[in-house]
Amino acid sequence: MKELIQQLVETTGPSGYESKVRDLVIENISRYTKDVKVDALGNVIAHMGNKKPGGLSIMLSAHMDEIGVIVTHVDDNGFLRFTTIGGVRAVNCIGGRVQFLNGLHGVIFVEKLENANQVPTFDQLYIDCGFSTRKECPLQVGDLAIFERPFIDMGKRIVSKALDDRIGVAIQIDVMRQLKQTPHDVFFVFSTQEEVGTRGATTSAYGINPDLGISIDVTVTGDTPKSARMSVSLGKGPAIKVRDSGMLADPRLVQHFIQIAESKKIPYQLEVLEGGTTDARAIQTSRAGVPSGSISIPCRYVHSPSEMVDMDDVENAVRLILSFLSDPINL
Amino acid sequence: MYDSLPFLKKILALPGLSGYESPVRQVIADEWGPFVDELQTSRLGNLYGIRRGTASEPRPRILLAAHMDAIGLMVTQVQNGFIRFTRIGGVDPRILPGQKVIVHGRRDLPGVIGQPSPRLLPEFIGKKTVPMEYLLIDVGLSTEETRALVRTGDPISFAQPPIELTDNTLAGHTLDNRASVAALSVCLHELSTIRHTWDVWAVATVQEEETLAGAITSPYDVRPDIAVAIDVTFAKGPGGGGYKTVPFGKGITLGWGPNTHPAIFEVFKKVAEHLDIPFQTEVSPAQSGTDAMDLQVSGAGLPSLYISIPIRYMHTPVELVSMKDIQRAGHLLAQTVASLEADFVQQIRWED
Amino acid sequence: MTSEQTKPLSRHFIDLVEKLSNASGVSGAEGEVRIVVKEYLDSLKIPYRVDALGNVLVEHSCGKPNAFRLMLAAHMDEVGLMIVEEEEGGLYHFEIVGGIDLRVLPGKTVLVGKQRIPAIIGAKPIHLTEPDERKSPITLENLRIDLGPGGAGKVKPGERAVFSTEFHDNGFSFTGKALDDRLGVAILLTLLENPPENIDLLAAFTTQEEIGLRGARTAAYAFNPDAAIAVDATPANDLPVWNDDENIGYNTRMGFGPALYVADGYTLSDPRLVRLVQDCAQKSSIPYQIRQPGGGGTDAGSIHKQREGIPSMSISVPIRFAHTPCSVAWHSDIAGMVDLLQSVLHTINNDILALPR
Known part of the structure; x- marks a missing residue:
């Protein structure tokens, strides 16, 4: 599983430009199902199972895209100005390295600040790709880059960029691998453009028109020094989302997941997230409405180039989702 | 005449926070049952009360939407027997200290919101409002018992019971928007006594205070030709003045602005004038902030309108409404619906 | 170019x-x-x-x-304006529809409603302002659309107003x-x-x-x-x-x-x-x-x-x-x-x- 995760996080795929991740996903899932399609926004939709009487049509969604930056100007001296794709924070950028879609590398630094301790604005940051003039620089306005940082295996815990949400992608692939039978029609969606507003999930949910929707994504934790107050910790089990700032999870689904976790002795936590949302928000309001929820993987340092998750949580999430899909669901 | 007061008092006493509407939905269904031909519940929990009209098939449909969900609070953490919480919907932290609540844990637990003394709070707060994250709920049980009964994500309702004040007015929490649900009851009752050509789908929608999910999704079930949202608006009173407020108890409002189709506005206005139902125009320069905002742009678009019942002290546990305005709103809805010709939609023109 | x-x-x-x-x-x-x-x-x-x-x-x-x-x-x-409340003497309180920088409003002429009634958005005479006051934009709360003294009752809340700029073409560019x-x-x-x-x-x-x-x-x-x-x-x-x-x-x-x-x-x-x-x-x-x-x-x-x-x-x-x-x-x-x-x-x-x- 770690190998798959490493492959996934080391692949480049900022929002709207997920094609490399898409290819890798399709390569990995095609042995589990032949029923795979790519829609107009680039979502991968993989279907497994055949609905039996009492079964449901279930959409699972993990997003392929990651946050990044986009060039807004190449200046006279070959420095690049940029803006963000998704929720990038300036404090996480200085001294960071980026890689453009064409392979070029760059480092981010900052203009001289009036006060060395102030948090800079994006207007004050620039990318240096090692060129001295605009003419030399092959990059143009509109070119995208992602943050670069090697994958670290700490044993039980792993650290990388883009674990948000390649960890969800990896979990879905592993669920597909292990899913032997299901009474449901299951649609595994590997979605696009989540980081810029759950856009891929909006259109894929419309196309699938499922009975239930579940997103698999990361959530922040409250277990680090003087962190924001949050009842989720790393390593204490996957989090069953009750709400986030964009969605109230369907209480029947929350209860159903709790029952599964308790009966199968799978550790779990309950999540109330006050900033952020996931693909489930888009699924819930699709067409006439879709009861929706989320399974969240606790993750420290979300949207920094060094996100950290615990492999126990990942494996327990796989178990929880497998149990969920294997049995009839009666809400 | 149908008196909506007992029903309104009953639903005000029930929980039904955004996303957790089932307790109130059942009681609304019981009340609407005798007035409608059919009741349905959507996948997200919208309640549909359907009255069939007399026109020949395919009959035009009007959707009348009032949200039934309530604002409230939600448990974020149980800490040493105390409960930390966040809000569901727009709650001003200034009304919270000393407020009685019900924590919907493994069983319903009455509790009170406590404001820790200054020495227990960060210095920056001083004499300022204590932010929500520093307030605590005490349910008066031992630490162990609280921990066993309450967990992260449990909803919390306000416990203030409704009280009748002078001049046929009622105070309580969640008049936003159960006053409008009561108006829909008035409307459905009246329609059950008169002839109407259109099908009427009265909808008690869910999750308006958080995500508007109920209004966004309902047109896909109902497939209406026209959509009208019924909500509350600001009445003049202490702390409320200016053009965004209207006199209290002096009639309802018809919404005007981009969320309004002029032809729908016109037909409601004519009926109100004809029946001497007092009303004012409520202007919204851009979005109305009501369910109409989403109803209008669903699918290929719907001619829409919003009408409102003025209340004082919105989003506090002591909202105040005039029962007369609820009656007026229901009456206007019923009579306007009854006045619609079967081919009304085909007659709609943009009067440029 | x-x-x-x-x-x-x-x-x-x-x-x-x-x-x-x-x-x-x-x-x-x-x-x-x-x-x-x-x-x-x-x-x-x-x-x-x-x-x-x-x-x-x-x-x-x-x-x-x-x-x-x-x-x-x-x-x-x-983008434009909407009349939201009538005051006395042909003065109207208004709101902005869409994104308009407040600082472009004072001293402009507008057309109100379907009848395109000419009106103005005035500003306090500079003589009556304090130097410090002039450093802050005039707030919407302090701006009015003025139809003139005979304008009372001529327009209703909910009517829109636009800038009254006339289109012009100089052969190289448009202004309007x-x-x-x-x-x-x-x-x-x-x-x-x-x-x-x-x-x-x-x-x-x-x-x-x-x-x-x-x-x-x-x-x-x-x-x-x-x-x-x-x-x-x-x-x-x-x-x-x-x-x-x-x-x-x-x-x-x-x-x-x-x-x-x-x-x-x-x-x-x-x-x-x-x-x-x-x-x-x-x-x-x-x-x-x-x-x-x-x-x-x-x-x-x-x-x-x-x-x-x-x-x-x-x-x-x-x-x-x-x-x-x-x-x-x-x-x-x-x-x-x-x-x-x-x-x-x-x-x-x-x-x-x-x-x-």
């Missing part, structure tokens, strides 16, 4: 832009613009329908089976109000005069763009096209920087041609469409620029999320001083826009859908 190839703008086109620019069409009250659009379509004998949001929708079928369905959208509405997006409306009408032969052209003249891209949403749902391009206007902030630093935040530049969007606040353009439009520009030697990625949005922001997803992008004419009483646009950029879109209409087909995104 002007292209040698582009044809000069016709008198006919300039007259159309003049009519459109001078018409009132604050978001939600696009009636006057709708009349101009409908009359123009009538004169071309092109059928249309008006939907529940007031969008004017034209569906031009080329008559060939399985033809590619391309939607073009231009919004009819403009609401060039965002009446230029787009005029360009779409022009394209409908010579519709493409091999694709279905779905033209949407949309409403309520300035308050949340709302008209385009229902129009796209109704059309359900294969792809869409929003045709709009976007600010050119290409003025010098105060300290003569290099201007790195211009959004677009006048004279550099139509501006192609890669990313804005609401849309990540479909890369296949961007490549196709770039190829068309290069093939036809039409100068173009990439709009600086960043915030803001166009109708594409709501179009691309309808139904199962619609590959979309935006192309805009650069204009100076958008969302103020008087904006400026250059002939050359507009002519380039018309030529570029013509080229796109004659190039695009079903093949684009088969390419990897």
Whole structure:
């Protein structure tokens, strides 16, 4: 599983430009199902199972895209100005390295600040790709880059960029691998453009028109020094989302997941997230409405180039989702 | 005449926070049952009360939407027997200290919101409002018992019971928007006594205070030709003045602005004038902030309108409404619906 | 930077832009613009329908089976004002509809309501102000629309007001109000005069763009096209920087041609469409620029999320001083826009859908 995760996080795929991740996903899932399609926004939709009487049509969604930056100007001296794709924070950028879609590398630094301790604005940051003039620089306005940082295996815990949400992608692939039978029609969606507003999930949910929707994504934790107050910790089990700032999870689904976790002795936590949302928000309001929820993987340092998750949580999430899909669901 | 007061008092006493509407939905269904031909519940929990009209098939449909969900609070953490919480919907932290609540844990637990003394709070707060994250709920049980009964994500309702004040007015929490649900009851009752050509789908929608999910999704079930949202608006009173407020108890409002189709506005206005139902125009320069905002742009678009019942002290546990305005709103809805010709939609023109 | 190839703008086109620019069409009250659009379509004998949001929708079928369905959208509405409360003596309290910087309001003339009643937005005489007071903008709470003493009761809350700027053409550039997006409306009408032969052209003249891209949403749902391009206007902030630093935040530049969007606040353009439009520009030697990625949005922001997803992008004419009483646009950029879109209409087909995104 770690190998798959490493492959996934080391692949480049900022929002709207997920094609490399898409290819890798399709390569990995095609042995589990032949029923795979790519829609107009680039979502991968993989279907497994055949609905039996009492079964449901279930959409699972993990997003392929990651946050990044986009060039807004190449200046006279070959420095690049940029803006963000998704929720990038300036404090996480200085001294960071980026890689453009064409392979070029760059480092981010900052203009001289009036006060060395102030948090800079994006207007004050620039990318240096090692060129001295605009003419030399092959990059143009509109070119995208992602943050670069090697994958670290700490044993039980792993650290990388883009674990948000390649960890969800990896979990879905592993669920597909292990899913032997299901009474449901299951649609595994590997979605696009989540980081810029759950856009891929909006259109894929419309196309699938499922009975239930579940997103698999990361959530922040409250277990680090003087962190924001949050009842989720790393390593204490996957989090069953009750709400986030964009969605109230369907209480029947929350209860159903709790029952599964308790009966199968799978550790779990309950999540109330006050900033952020996931693909489930888009699924819930699709067409006439879709009861929706989320399974969240606790993750420290979300949207920094060094996100950290615990492999126990990942494996327990796989178990929880497998149990969920294997049995009839009666809400 | 149908008196909506007992029903309104009953639903005000029930929980039904955004996303957790089932307790109130059942009681609304019981009340609407005798007035409608059919009741349905959507996948997200919208309640549909359907009255069939007399026109020949395919009959035009009007959707009348009032949200039934309530604002409230939600448990974020149980800490040493105390409960930390966040809000569901727009709650001003200034009304919270000393407020009685019900924590919907493994069983319903009455509790009170406590404001820790200054020495227990960060210095920056001083004499300022204590932010929500520093307030605590005490349910008066031992630490162990609280921990066993309450967990992260449990909803919390306000416990203030409704009280009748002078001049046929009622105070309580969640008049936003159960006053409008009561108006829909008035409307459905009246329609059950008169002839109407259109099908009427009265909808008690869910999750308006958080995500508007109920209004966004309902047109896909109902497939209406026209959509009208019924909500509350600001009445003049202490702390409320200016053009965004209207006199209290002096009639309802018809919404005007981009969320309004002029032809729908016109037909409601004519009926109100004809029946001497007092009303004012409520202007919204851009979005109305009501369910109409989403109803209008669903699918290929719907001619829409919003009408409102003025209340004082919105989003506090002591909202105040005039029962007369609820009656007026229901009456206007019923009579306007009854006045619609079967081919009304085909007659709609943009009067440029 | 002007292209040698582009044809000069016709008198006919300039007259159309003049009519459109001078018409009132604050978001939600696009009636006057709708009349101009409908009359123009009538004169071309092109059928249309008006939907529940007031969008004017034209569906031009080329008559060939399985033809590619391309939607073009231009919004009819403009930013403006709404009367919200009458005070005594012909004074009215108002609100802003859409994004207008408060600092452009004092000392301007406006036209109120369907009757286009002239009125003014005054400011306190400088003599009566304190030096410190003049450093802060006058708040909306302290501004009024003044119809004159006889104006009492003449307009009602809910009526809209627009800047009363008269359109002007000097042979090189246009000045006028609401060039965002009446230029787009005029360009779409022009394209409908010579519709493409091999694709279905779905033209949407949309409403309520300035308050949340709302008209385009229902129009796209109704059309359900294969792809869409929003045709709009976007600010050119290409003025010098105060300290003569290099201007790195211009959004677009006048004279550099139509501006192609890669990313804005609401849309990540479909890369296949961007490549196709770039190829068309290069093939036809039409100068173009990439709009600086960043915030803001166009109708594409709501179009691309309808139904199962619609590959979309935006192309805009650069204009100076958008969302103020008087904006400026250059002939050359507009002519380039018309030529570029013509080229796109004659190039695009079903093949684009088969390419990897």
